[in-house]
Amino acid sequence: MDTQRRGTRAGEPGASGRPGARAVPPATVARLPGYLRALRGLTADGVVTTSSDELAGGAGVTPAQLRKDLSFLGSYGRRGVGYDVGHLSEQIAVVLGLTTQRSVVIVGIGNLGHALASYSVFAERGFAVVGLVDADPAVVGTTVAGLVVQPPDELASLVSGSDATIGIIATPASVAQDVCDALVAAGVVGILTFAPRALRVPPTVDLRAVDVASELQILAFHDRRRTGTGA
Numbered sequence: 001m002d003t004q005r006r007g008t009r010a011g012e013p014g015a016s017g018r019p020g021a022r023a024v025p026p027a028t029v030a031r032l033p034g035y036l037r038a039l040r041g042l043t044a045d046g047v048v049t050t051s052s053d054e055l056a057g058g059a060g061v062t063p064a065q066l067r068k069d070l071s072f073l074g075s076y077g078r079r080g081v082g083y084d085v086g087h088l089s090e091q092i093a094v095v096l097g098l099t100t101q102r103s104v105v106i107v108g109i110g111n112l113g114h115a116l117a118s119y120s121v122f123a124e125r126g127f128a129v130v131g132l133v134d135a136d137p138a139v140v141g142t143t144v145a146g147l148v149v150q151p152p153d154e155l156a157s158l159v160s161g162s163d164a165t166i167g168i169i170a171t172p173a174s175v176a177q178d179v180c181d182a183l184v185a186a187g188v189v190g191i192l193t194f195a196p197r198a199l200r201v202p203p204t205v206d207l208r209a210v211d212v213a214s215e216l217q218i219l220a221f222h223d224r225r226r227t228g229t230g231a
């Protein structure tokens with residue numbers, strides 16, 4: 001995943017606000033959703049306490065990495081008992097800012113926008129898709145996942161009227177910067193883009209980019225190194 005974001009700076013208070021919590025480095029923040037996913041899997045299985053070995057295995061990291069990451073939250077587990085699954089889930093959710101539901105608008109309701117709008121896991125993880133925007137008159141006015149698709153000139157009122165703080169860009173790359181600028185002007189503070197091009201945002205806005213083709217190229221690189229094919 002390609003990212004541009006505001007990192008937590010050394011000397012800032014720990015994100016959890018707990019005594020003993022330290023500033024959380026961006027690399028640790030990037031692993032917290034994986035820990036939360038693993039913890040929620042354990043909760044679903046009725047597990048109440050877990051060891052660092054078990055949780056690390058579920059999240060795909062080493063136990064040492066897990067312990068180091070959780071130490072930034074002021075969470076060390078109890079020797080011989082391990083981590084309380086419910087408490088640790090809550091702690092990570094607080095650090096990630098997931099205790100309040102966040103509203104999301106999606107711009108570009110083509111193949112990908114349709115799939116994202118209908119992705120039920122967003123709701124399970126605390127995100128509500130509240131608005132859909134597309135520039136194609138044939139798409140505007142249609143209903144997707146229970147929402148009526150709006151034209152681009154409705155974006156600002158859609159964002160302000162719904163208190164949306166996050167915008168998702170699922171348009172062609174050629175218009176992605178214009179869409180990004182419009183989302184920023186409308187007042188979102190976080191943007192997730194799927195368009196395969198670099199975007200600029202002001203320092204007050206966080207930008208994350210998912211470039212599926214780049215991820216495949218990285219896999220191809222590792223495959224070539226392993227097998228020597230394509231060299």
Ligand SMILES: NC(=O)c1ccc[n+]([C@@H]2O[C@H](COP(=O)([O-])OP(=O)(O)OC[C@H]3O[C@@H](n4cnc5c(N)ncnc54)[C@H](O)[C@@H]3O)[C@@H](O)[C@H]2O)c1
Pocket residue numbers: 107108109110111112113133134135136139152169170171172173175179194195196212213
């Ligand atoms: N489909 C995928 O599996 C996939 C995977 C990874 C990345 N992407 C990327 O995601 C983006 C969307 O892909 P897609 O397959 O859904 O494309 P698509 O052509 O099916 O949909 C794009 C939509 O954006 C709309 N649009 C165009 N200009 C706009 C504007 N200025 N404002 C608002 N809406 C506008 C179009 O009307 C269309 O409905 C592309 O950048 C693509 O490279 C797609």
